[in-house]
Amino acid sequence: MNKHKSRRRLSLAFASLAVSATMLVGCSAASGGGVESTAGPADSKIGGTLTFLAQGDAATAKNDPLAAEFEKKYPDVDVKIEYSATKTWDAFFSDLQTRLAAGKNYDLIYLPTEGERLLASKGLVQPLDSWIARDKSEMDAFYADANPTIVEDAKEKSSTDGSTYYIPYLFNTMGMYVNKSTFENAGVPLPTAGWTWDDFRATCEALQKASVQYCFDASSGYFDGISPWLATNGADVMNADWDQATADTPQAIEAATFTRGLVADGLTPVPGGSYDQNALFAQGKIAMIGGGAWPTTSLLAANLKLSDFEIVPWPTQTQQGSPVGWGAQAMLKSSNNKEAAWAYIKFLTSPEAQDLIGANRLNDAIPVLQSSIDKAKATNPEGYSYLFDALDYATPVPGPAAALAVQQTVQEKYLSILTGNSSPEQGMKDMNSAISDEIK
Amino acid sequence: MLSPSVLLYIAFVAMPLVAAITLSFFKWDLLTAPQFAGLANFVELATDGTTFRAIGNTFLFAIATVIFHMVGGLLLAIALNRPLNRLLRKVLSAAIFFPVLMSWAAVSLIWRYALDPNFGFVNYYLKQLGLTPPNWFADASSAMPSLIGIDVWHSLGYTMVILLAGLQSIPPTLYEAARLDGAGPVRQFWSVTVPLLSPTLLFASIISFVGAFQIFDPMFIITKGGPDNSTLSVVQDVYYSAFRDFDMGYASAKSLIIVAVILIVTMLQLRLSKRWVNYDK
Incomplete structure (x- = not known):
């Protein structure tokens, strides 16, 4: 009887260890997944479902003007946003990493400066250089109007290998x-x-x-x-x-x-x-x-x-x-719809999206285009443009691992x-x- | 066939425990594949001053709250067990128990506002009395006592209800017999109440200790473990390792230490209870 019990216990212990081993294998499968790709042809079809994760609550989820505007422009794309109901960036990162470890996949993830280098260094984020080169004329228009310091900082600070992983589309200074x-x-x-x-x-x-x-x-x-x-x-x-x-x-x-x-x-x-x-x-x-x-x-x-x-x-x-922290969308290597993800990143840099951000203080942040700042003055307090001017001398908020x-x-x-x-x-x-x- | 309760036990207790034991031998940041690390997490833990500080803080918190819960809960239970107007007893019981129903997040925010050094009502009235109140959560000397006080305010009602139920299960005839033998209130307390309530006291003390050792929310919301780690709890320390530093293996190793500590203390409580707990009625 005792022998039988011991054997049963031993079997249970082995079964448990097997479960743990399976879980760890699962962990490794879920983590760091995805393959690096390059941009498709310029006339690539943009459609399907685009999923992304952002910080926000149920109220934000009901009304995202940027996503709504994007869907108007690309009617074949169905944007599905998951909101992490967290109040602080550390809570957001905890939530994000837990979701990724659990095997969730997104096309895009909204990231602030503090988390950008970390995610890029883990090999999870898709470099955007080939898409930027492909759509050069549109991106040149953005670079001509955007504050050059923040664009350069986002490229240098948030990358570990010189590739462009992020294009900042909003920021805050003090x-x-x-x-x-x-x-x-x-x-x-x-x-x-x-x-x-x-x-x-x-x-x-x-x-x-x-x-x-x-x-x-x-x-x-x-x-x-x-x-x-x-x-x-x-x-x-x-x-x-x-x-x-x-x-x-x-x-x-x-x-x-x-x-x-x-x-x-x-x-x-x-x-x-x-x-x-x-x-x-x-x-x-x-x-x-x-x-x-x-x-x-x-x-x-x-x-x-x-x-x-x-x-x-x-x-x-x-x-x-002043300190400066910017926000950008990270295209994951594991994205199933990279062309739509790129279209969304590009849309966020467009004057129409930037004007929306400025006029409505979307994400409680400031757009990166000078022309949008000028238009946003009417719906913001006097001195609003000082926050944009501060980009010329601001220091990026440290974002080490x-x-x-x-x-x-x-x-x-x-x-x-x-x-x-x-x-x-x-x-x-x-x-x-x-x-x-x-x-x- | 396994019963549903066994399945639930396996899913929510056994598997996480085995997973924690397994993970404690790995380095895993949630984003990349786990790497086998042997005993490295335990070696690191042996020299981690922050974790030892957290264990010390948690013991201090647990011992203090258990004492306050047992003494305060018993006094309140005895007071409410006396002949009282039925309505008054219900109102008082509900008032004392009410904070237990509030979430720790709400309680923590309420007290952060109440004890604010500039605009909080507590400091306002203390200043009106000519006193110089401390900066409750920012001074190392007052932060932990403040958290202990908040815990007592929040959870005392729970202990009180358990002990009140225990008191009400003591047959009144025993008090009557004691009175006939000439025993006064104090003698009745020590010779009737305490022995017959001892199983309930043991249960309440174990529940209070285990709950206190797992404390997280008030430290996380109010003090973030500061100042200078003086209010860092072990569960918070585990949380920071797992979800701030993204070191799941190290966090698992720390979790196992908590399990071991709770196990040892509970076994100690049960062993010592043989000397003072009376199961005869």
Whole structure:
């Protein structure tokens, strides 16, 4: 009886191991699949189903103007979008990688800067060079109107072998949102382009004197927190090749010291909890907030009018600066409909799609065509074009393979500095050391 | 033929466990094929200070919450087990149990707002009283106690309900006999309540400990494990390895450690229970 039981247990154990082995084989089959191809003839038929994955929720899924416009232009293509209902990029990447590991296949995946190099380096993304060469005249029109810096950055930074994997079609930089009535009521002049950190500090002190609760919201975030202060002092948390931490330079420490000073002197709220930044801005309790295109939609929802606020460039210390993050569609090597996928990528770079992005702030982002920026001014706050102008001097947000861990490390260490738990010098040294560990 | 329950057990317990054991010997980033790594994940784990910190934090959290749950839950259960107006008892039970029904995500966000150092109502009233409240979630000294407090607020009602059911199953005649023998309330508590409630106390303590050891949501949503990993829990550490660093093999190795720890502690609780749990009625 006991022998029989032992044999049964052993059989079960082997069966389980066999299942695991099968699962791992399945994993390897699902991972890294797909074959690199080149563009077909120029008159290739564009039809069939086009599937792609993007970040968004059910409300977004119901109404995607870009997909609708694309289907109008290509009636033989049926666009099926799957939305990942995630709020942050790290959650999106987790979801994306889990879906791919589970064997899901997409023709296109929307990617921000932080994930582009990683996916390309894993051999999952189709190089686009042959399609770009084939449709040269259309792409030349795009390159002539697009900001050249972002196009070049997207090619260089997100590639590990010189191939073009991504064509950026939207982006965000950082500007300073100013509540005009808060300034008017306080009798403080509105800031203007070219203002400096000293001007910013003086403005804050004047607003505080006039009983404005907080002049600015010093986020402990990465893109919207520490990055613009570092960029305007010629610093960043990583070098341009994203292979070395540079968070402990004197310029970086100076930036952290400056922002810690704002918190310590009660000019900005102490980070550590949660509050509705946009509502407080609308109520005049916070006079300035940082952001790209995204605050506008929230501020309008908080009952402000476009004329109630404006955007000015970030104050400078040694130079103009801003982080920049762009978005692009990755065509997967495993795509079953590469011609339709390319048609969609190309469509996103067209003036009609770019105008839609600008006028409606689609994806809460900014189009890359200069002509679309000019048209979008009517539906965006004054100073909107500063966000586009910032591309000329902006620094791409680091996207090494360990980008998510790096971002989390930076946010945690920066929070520690802002709350006074670490001195700026020690905090930035700790940040540098932690980033070095993450990218090893 | 296998019964449906065995099939479910195989699908949701046995297979994931075997898969985790197998994966722990591989390096796998979800995107490319898994590579056999032998014992490399376990060797790495042996020197991973962050994971040891997470285990320490989780033990601290689990022990503190078990103590608060058992003591607080028992006190509340005893209070509600006294002769009370029926409606009042139901209202009080529902009020204490209500937070249990809320998702951890909602609870975490509510407390992030409530304990905000600038606009939160808690700090507002503490300042009105002339006190200097801490930055609850940003100071290493107050972050973990804050999370323990939130957990007690959220889950105490569950322990209370279990213990109340246990108290109500104690025959009233035993208290009557004790009173006739001259036992006061304290003596009745130690000589009647505790021995007869001991199986329920053991059950509640095991459930509380296992639940506390698997804590993830409040740490992930409120503190992200900070400041300086002072609130990083083991499950969160596993999550970061799997879904931030995309190292599924290493995450599996860590998961096995959690299974082993929970197993050892539960066995210890059961063994020690022989000394104090009374199954006679």
